[in-house]
Amino acid sequence: MPTDDLGKLIDLVAKRDRDAYRRLYNATSAKLFAVAIRIVKRQDLAEDVVQDVYLRMWHRAGDYRSNTASVLTWLIAITRNRAIDVLRKRGEAQLSDDGTQHEQADPTPDPFALASQSEELQRLAHCMEGLDADARESVLLAYYFGYTHTEIAERTSTPVGTVKSRIRRSLIRIKECLAK
Amino acid sequence: MTEQDTELLAAEYALGTLDGDDALRAERLIQTNSSFLGHIEAWQLRLAPLGEAIEDIAPRPGLWERIDAGTQVLQVAPKRTENEWTNQVERIRQRLVFWRLATAAMGLAAMVLAGIIVYDGAYQPPVSANSQQFVALLSSKTMASRYLVTMQVDNQQLLITSDKARPPANKSYELWLLFDDGRPAKTLGLIEPVDFSTIRPDVSFTQADLSSGARIAVSLEPMGGAPDGRSMGTIVYEGDVLPQL
Numbered sequence: 001m002p003t004d005d006l007g008k009l010i011d012l013v014a015k016r017d018r019d020a021y022r023r024l025y026n027a028t029s030a031k032l033f034a035v036a037i038r039i040v041k042r043q044d045l046a047e048d049v050v051q052d053v054y055l056r057m058w059h060r061a062g063d064y065r066s067n068t069a070s071v072l073t074w075l076i077a078i079t080r081n082r083a084i085d086v087l088r089k090r091g092e093a094q095l096s097d098d099g100t101q102h103e104q105a106d107p108t109p110d111p112f113a114l115a116s117q118s119e120e121l122q123r124l125a126h127c128m129e130g131l132d133a134d135a136r137e138s139v140l141l142a143y144y145f146g147y148t149h150t151e152i153a154e155r156t157s158t159p160v161g162t163v164k165s166r167i168r169r170s171l172i173r174i175k176e177c178l179a180k
Numbered sequence: 181m182t183e184q185d186t187e188l189l190a191a192e193y194a195l196g197t198l199d200g201d202d203a204l205r206a207e208r209l210i211q212t213n214s215s216f217l218g219h220i221e222a223w224q225l226r227l228a229p230l231g232e233a234i235e236d237i238a239p240r241p242g243l244w245e246r247i248d249a250g251t252q253v254l255q256v257a258p259k260r261t262e263n264e265w266t267n268q269v270e271r272i273r274q275r276l277v278f279w280r281l282a283t284a285a286m287g288l289a290a291m292v293l294a295g296i297i298v299y300d301g302a303y304q305p306p307v308s309a310n311s312q313q314f315v316a317l318l319s320s321k322t323m324a325s326r327y328l329v330t331m332q333v334d335n336q337q338l339l340i341t342s343d344k345a346r347p348p349a350n351k352s353y354e355l356w357l358l359f360d361d362g363r364p365a366k367t368l369g370l371i372e373p374v375d376f377s378t379i380r381p382d383v384s385f386t387q388a389d390l391s392s393g394a395r396i397a398v399s400l401e402p403m404g405g406a407p408d409g410r411s412m413g414t415i416v417y418e419g420d421v422l423p424q425l
Binding site: 018021022025029030031033034035037038039043044045046047048049050051052054055056058059060068069072073074076077078079080081082084085087088089109110111114117118120121123124125139140142143144146147148149150152164167168171172174175178 | 188191192194195196197198199200203221223224225226227228229230231232233234235236237238239240243244246247248251335337341369370372374375376377378380
């Protein structure tokens with residue numbers, strides 16, 4: 001659904017339009033669920049995350065500001081933040097002992113190869129393409145899987161201090177690049 | 181810590197890479213430093229376009245029904261002006277944010293009479309004959325805010341919301357199930373400082389647990405919760421568990 005249409009829908013949701021709420025759910029829930037389940041790895045917990053996000057949206061749709069981000073970007077940010085909270089609260093051990101866990105064999109998504117990129121993603125991808133390959137990999141592992149510094153260090157066989165430095169340098173460069 | 185260090189910590193928190201002492205430091209700053217929270221939100225938005233590359237996965241069909249049911253109780257009269265609407269929503273929010281289980285448990289008419297919700301007549305509370313759902317409205321002797329907790333036995337899920345309740349800096353609120361038969365209280369987990377939170381406690385609760393004079397309480401604890409998981413701190417909010425009618 002085009003960005004403008006999502007913007008109109010969220011304006012209507014802020015006015016308690018249930019039809020718009022349903023249409024917004026239909027247009028965005030598959031993306032938000034995919035964001036959540038990559039992080040929390042379990043179907044039931046990912047559904048809880050998405051439920052919390054949409055309940056918050058129903059009561060706080062008026063908080064959305066179109067000059068700061070697109071609707072989808074805003075919702076992805078809220079969803080991922082909530083999913084990270086759940087992940088940290090429950091811990092890996094508890095998350096992985098459930099029979100309904102999501103198969104985590106998925107490769108890291110490649111935002112640079114996406115056929116249709118929003119303007120926001122184009123700018124961010126441009127900035128990230130300027131990072132060293134190792135640094136870019138660390139940021140993407142963190143973003144898509146919710147890994148901590150320590151977990152990235154283990155998965156890439158790299159000292160934790162090196163991972164921290166790479167990510168910090170990357171974040172500084174990303175901010176500087178986006179500000180240009 | 182310089183301003184740049186603070187913003188970098190916020191960026192790492194938004195990315196989700198912090199653990200150990202760094203994560204604790206960030207949690208403390210969230211409670212005490214509003215600009216730190218602003219940095220986190222800015223970074224969450226900066227990085228969020230990466231989510232576009234994640235391939236869609238449709239949730240199960242029942243999720244929409246759960247969400248829709250959760251919103252249906254708040255019906256603000258549509259003829260109000262924008263300003264009246266905004267003021268009304270704020271008044272409702274300050275009193276309580278509610279959803280259908282509370283309405284079913286406490287009676288819609290009673291809620292309207294109490295002025296807790298505004299009702300435009302369009303909503304009919306759903307009736308479930310075998311729902312195993314319970315609700316508790318938690319109030320405080322010292323705070324004006326309240327918590328609403330709904331409990332579903334079949335899927336061991338709690339939904340919790342509050343108008344404005346938030347723990348003091350460097351403290352946590354913990355949710356407990358109290359029994360009137362002398363059994364020790366069960367911790368149901370920490371309450372997160374968000375508007376709506378779904379909790380799946382590590383301990384199970386049965387219909388019998390909730391049907392026999394149980395109460396729900398919120399205690400004030402050191403950050404991270406009761407040190408041994410059993411000794412409850414000062415109770416700040418408390419309320420009876422009521423079955424859904």
